[in-house]
Amino acid sequence: MSNPQIALLMLGSFIFIILLGFPIAFTLMAMGVMFGFYAYYVPDQAFFDSRVFYLLSQNTFSIMNNDVLTAVPLFLFMGYMIERSNILDRLFYSLQVALRAIPGAMAVAALVTCALFATATGIVGAVVTLMGLLAFPAMLKAGYDQKLASGVICAGGTLGILIPPSIMLIVYGATSAVSVVKLYAAAIVPGFLLAGLYVVYVITRASLNPKLAPRLPKSETDIPWAKVVVLLLQAFFPLAVLILSVLGAILFGLATPSEAAAIGALGAMVLAIAYRAFSWARLKEAVFLTARTSAMVCWLFVGSWTFSSIFSYLGGEGLIKEFVLSLELNTITFLLLSQAIIFLLGWPLEWSEIIIIFVPIFLPLLPHFNVDPLFFGVLVAINLQTSFLTPPMAMSAYYLKGIAPKFVQLWTIFKGCFPFLAMVFVTMFLIYVFPQLVFGLPRFFYG
Secondary structure, X not given: OOHHHHHHHHHHXXXXXXXXXXXXXXXXXXXXXXXXXXXXXXXXXXXXXXXHHHHXXXXXXXXXXXXXXXXXXXXXXXXXXXXXXXXXXXXXXXXXXXXXXXXXXXXXXXXXXXXXXXXHHOOHHHHHHHHHHHHHHHHHHOOOOHHHHHHHHHXXXXXXXXXXXXXXXXXXXXXXXXXXXXXXXXXXXXXXXXXXXXXXXXHHHHHHOHHHOOOOOHHHHOOOHHHHHHHHXXXXXXXXXXXXXXXXXXXXXXXXXXXXXXXXXXXXXXXXXXXXOOOHHHHHHXXXXXXXXXXXXXXXXXXHHHHHHHHHHOOHHHHHXXXXXXXXXXXXXXXXXXXXXXXXXXXXXXXXXXXXHHHHHHHHHOOOOOOOHHHHHHHHHHHHHHHHOOOOOOHHHHHHHHHOOOOOOHHHHHHHHHHHHHHHHHHHHHHHHOOHHHHHHHHHHHO
């Protein structure tokens, strides 16, 4: 077999092994070392003198020394502290009362709460689970349609990987060498556009068929506006100010993402203290979860860079590039093909594996098709919303099913996700047609 064929065997073997359930980071490292030993083989050389071990150690040092990735644990810690600050129930209730005049008010309040909370935490499983425990039973009790309520929780809870400060965008920036600051600016409009489409869909459905989302009894919503303002001041505005402060410091160049993340982490601790939810046990748990998730991301990078280096050295990257170029695609068809592949990869894989392992395969092709890596990254971020909403591996649906009442069927949750999945595709279409939705803010802030 030729070296490029060995590279394709390497890629196929990796996909097969991870589908068997082996840990992805260590599978990447093992495959990289095994095939790297073949690629760098020198007769009569001692086993540990192979250059693949030098490559592995250098990649490990480079990842742990990467300034961009410093923001990951800080934003994670910010999210875990906010998650434990007991703000979610107050936030949902205050928004529910403030939006009482809107059709489907409870569902809209749940979406806004999900968007804000997901933005602050960026942890999909936590947002879907917490909102599933708080808002989902409340909507069912109020007579909401099971499918609509399920879709609201699942779709709203995934927005944190798209709307800044998103961990996924940091990881993409480190992978593609694109400025994280510009990625944040580029993702703001598409992120809130998608959230807005969710809200418009819910209000439209509730207006056309009020039985899907009955209004709450007047006795539960007849609250003076002065009290509503107080509720918003206590729950909505502190979290919103924290998020806007972090984003504003990044976008206006007042702080790097890592510095802003540090301020956000401190602000999250202050919020927890203000809501009397701060304790040594919760701090210890947040630190542990942050360390565990950060280690996962870092070792994924180490494994991915080792794997991709060997894959490229064997000629696999060049073979794929030649194959794609032989198809004589134009820019639009290339984008459609690449996004279709990423959509399909979202069924068995999580976003971290797709960004770190498979997106770099497309990056060398972008200059040939005149695609800006910034634009491509935002498209991928929107596309990866589907990985949480599409059966058979719709993780948001499984998170919700795990804490939903027993009478709510998994297929009901899947069906509730489908209309929101359509909103993701509408957003991608709008981005294709109006690329200024991506480039507008970066050009405004940075020229």
